[in-house]
Amino acid sequence: MxxxxxxxxxxxxxxxxxxxxxxxxxxxxxxxxxxxxxxxxxxxxxxxxxxxxxxxxxxxxxxxxxxxxxxxxxxxxxxxxxxxxxxxxxxxxxxxxxxxxxxxxxxxxxxxxxxxxxxxxxxxxxxxxxxxxxxxxxxxxxxxxxxxxxxxSQPAPQHPDEPSFHVRSEIHHTFQPDPKLPPKFISAVFAALVLAPWVVLLGLWGFISPSVPHLLSPSILPFIATLGAFEGLLFWYWVDLKLGQVLLYGAILSIPTLIAGNQALSTMGKWRAGRK
Missing domain, CATH: 2.60.40.1940 (Immunoglobulin-like)
Structure with missing residues (x-):
């Protein structure tokens, strides 16, 4: 105790x-x-x-x-x-x-x-x-x-940025409707217009004498290939590329096109001189 x-x-x-x-x-x-x-x-x-x-x-x-x-x-x-x-x-x-x-x-x-x-x-x-x-x-x-x-007490002075912190009205975005695709017939017509120069070129080439340098000859084929590359570049621009990219790639592609075209013209000149 x-x-x-x-x-x-x-x-x-x-x-x-x-x-x-x-x-x-x-x-x-x-x-x-x-x-x-x-x-x-x-x-x-x-x-x-x-x-x-x-x-x-x-x-x-x-x-x-x-x-x-x-x-x-x-x-x-x-x-x-x-x-x-x-x-x-x-x-x-x-x-x-x-x-x-x-x-x-x-x-x-x-x-x-x-x-x-x-x-x-x-x-x-x-x-x-x-x-x-x-x-x-x-x-x-x-x-x-x-x-x-x-x-x-005096009211507190208002800061210049104070209105920016007030609750503002809700912003509602208005989106434009998705662009509509043209009819298939119109697309086919314009596609035919784009390919028409090639059809005309190949058609005219068939009427030329066989003695003319062939389209697939080593001196002519590079120029034809670079022209096809330009067509592919324009198609790529239509699908995915931007204008600045097209101008850049086109400037690079123009160099081999100029060389191949000069070689093709030289071959044609020699062929004409030989015929004379």
């Missing part, structure tokens, strides 16, 4: 430390004008809020207090901050408060340079100001300090 009590007493002592509460000593607020003239100064009570505070565009609000234990010894809590809450809009802002090792704290709100943590304000609705203190070894403390009227 004694061993059980010996183990239980330290646990009870630890629970007592965590349960010990924090209090405020000498809490006070002071409102001063820009020329340091004191406009209002009153102590703060944990049971009754003062009448609402009002700050001008250049007034300064100071809140001072000391955080103490129940025995009156000053302590430095782990977290201390003021909460500015607008009950109408639901907006809130948190401002940390620096506390010394002895528990003394001082908060200053200069309306000439208000902190960015303040929520947007209107001249008609006050902000509810609360003090919140948190500690690992003490019970948390939350105190409703006062209601605070501030000058109406």
């Amino acid at each position: 004694r061993s059980f009590l010996a183990c239980l007493l330290p646990l009870l002592a630890i629970g007592n430390v965590y349960a010990s509460a924090l209090t405020l000593q000498s809490p006070r607020f002071t409102i001063s004008a820009s020329d340091a003239t004191q406009l209002r100064s009153e102590p703060l009570s944990t049971t009754k809020k003062p009448s609402a505070l009002t700050l001008g565009a250049k007034d300064v609000l100071k809140v001072t207090f000391q955080v103490v234990e129940e025995e009156g010894k000053g302590v430095q809590p782990h977290q201390t901050f003021l909460r500015f809450y607008d009950e109408v809009s639901g907006e809130e802002g948190i401002q940390p408060v620096r506390v010394t090792a002895g528990g003394k704290a001082k908060f200053e709100l200069n309306m000439a340079k208000p902190p960015a943590s303040l929520p947007p304000t209107t001249a008609s609705d006050p902000l509810k100001v609360e003090l919140i203190i948190g500690s690992f070894v003490h019970s948390p403390l939350k105190m409703d300090l006062f209601d605070l009227f501030l000058p109406a």
Whole structure:
């Protein structure tokens, strides 16, 4: 039984430390004008809020207090901050408060340079100001300090790119209908027109005397083959190639065509000279 009590007493002592509460000593607020003239100064009570505070565009609000234990010894809590809450809009802002090792704290709100943590304000609705203190070894403390009227905040300047982030109307794409193929008869007619020069060439070649250099002779065939390659290039362009590719390939193909044509003309010239 004694061993059980010996183990239980330290646990009870630890629970007592965590349960010990924090209090405020000498809490006070002071409102001063820009020329340091004191406009209002009153102590703060944990049971009754003062009448609402009002700050001008250049007034300064100071809140001072000391955080103490129940025995009156000053302590430095782990977290201390003021909460500015607008009950109408639901907006809130948190401002940390620096506390010394002895528990003394001082908060200053200069309306000439208000902190960015303040929520947007209107001249008609006050902000509810609360003090919140948190500690690992003490019970948390939350105190409703006062209601605070501030000058109406100015709207934030609009960024030049701000309209780009608004929701825009949905984009509907209109696609053109698929191109229709011409009738097969029309396609056949134009295909015949494309092949007609070859038909005429082969037909005329048949009426030439057999003594004329043959179409498949080594001196004539390369030129005929390059002409056929040009026809194939045009067909490839119709099926798949782009204009720039056709011009490039055509420029490359023109070199062997020029050489083969020159050779074919030389052969024909020699044949004519021999007939004479």
